[in-house]
Amino acid sequence: AQTVTQSQPEMSVQEAETVTLSCTYDTSESDYYLFWYKQPPSRQMILVIRQEAYKQQNATENRFSVNFQKAAKSFSLKISDSQLGDAAMYFCAHVQGGSEKLVFGKGTKLTVNP
Amino acid sequence: GAVVSQHPSRVICKSGTSVKIECRSLDFQATTMFWYRQFPKQSLMLMATSNEGSKATYEQGVEKDKFLINHASLTLSTLTVTSAHPEDSSFYICSASRQVGSPLHFGNGTRLTVT
Numbered sequence: 001a002q003t004v005t006q007s008q009p010e011m012s013v014q015e016a017e018t019v020t021l022s023c024t025y026d027t028s029e030s031d032y033y034l035f036w037y038k039q040p041p042s043r044q045m046i047l048v049i050r051q052e053a054y055k056q057q058n059a060t061e062n063r064f065s066v067n068f069q070k071a072a073k074s075f076s077l078k079i080s081d082s083q084l085g086d087a088a089m090y091f092c093a094h095v096q097g098g099s100e101k102l103v104f105g106k107g108t109k110l111t112v113n114p
Numbered sequence: 115g116a117v118v119s120q121h122p123s124r125v126i127c128k129s130g131t132s133v134k135i136e137c138r139s140l141d142f143q144a145t146t147m148f149w150y151r152q153f154p155k156q157s158l159m160l161m162a163t164s165n166e167g168s169k170a171t172y173e174q175g176v177e178k179d180k181f182l183i184n185h186a187s188l189t190l191s192t193l194t195v196t197s198a199h200p201e202d203s204s205f206y207i208c209s210a211s212r213q214v215g216s217p218l219h220f221g222n223g224t225r226l227t228v229t
Contacts, residue, residue, distance in 0.1 A: 035217060042222075043207075043222070044222050044223070045158075045207065045209070045220035047217045047218075050217055098214060099214065100146055100214055100218065101148070101160065101163065102148070102160070102209075102218055103160075104157045104158050105157065106156070106157045107157050
């Protein structure tokens with residue numbers, strides 16, 4: 001069974017600084033996708049970034065980037081130049097190739113201090 | 115803009131009544147939609163996979179007679195919480211993707227309170 005582990009229940013960062021959120025996963029498949037979703041207090045789930053397992057290059061979206069270590073089954077999210085609006089719950093998620101069934105980690109609550 | 119619409123956003127009902135929550139894909143057809151439940155300060159827990167034109171697939175521990183799912187068209191799935199009890203109070207979220215491998219788009223969620 002797939003599992004996704006986020007070992008940091010809470011993290012905090014100073015505005016304009018950089019923070020890294022950790023995520024590890026377990027799968028026996030070679031074809032899969034990984035995602036980071038953000039859930040602000042409004043509780044809307046917002047896609048932050050997506051990584052295909054077959055791609056070696058780490059995905060990047062503006063201030064958000066990932067460190068995808070396939071052999072270690074690690075998928076961390078780096079947020080650069082943190083902004084107050086980045087404060088939210090962040091969920092790491094995994095889906096098998098050929099499936100749409102997302103498995104979520106327990107989440108990391110990110111606080112951004114002014 | 116939103117690509118998945120969920121309605122209502124909030125509902126309060128009395129114990130013993132049933133509540134229907136709708137999830138619509140706005141600009142694409144979704145043969146599969148998903149229903150999640152989220153308790154306060156916890157992650158999303160998958161309840162069931164809604165399949166257009168066929169029976170939903172429920173996750174272990176989810177009562178199919180309690181949580182009725184109907185996916186009657188390619189753009190609409192409904193979740194009906196039957197004979198609701200206070201312990202059914204929770205945040206329910208639906209999702210759908212344009213195609214396999216694409217990111218899921220989520221509805222805005224429904225906060226259900228059963229009194």
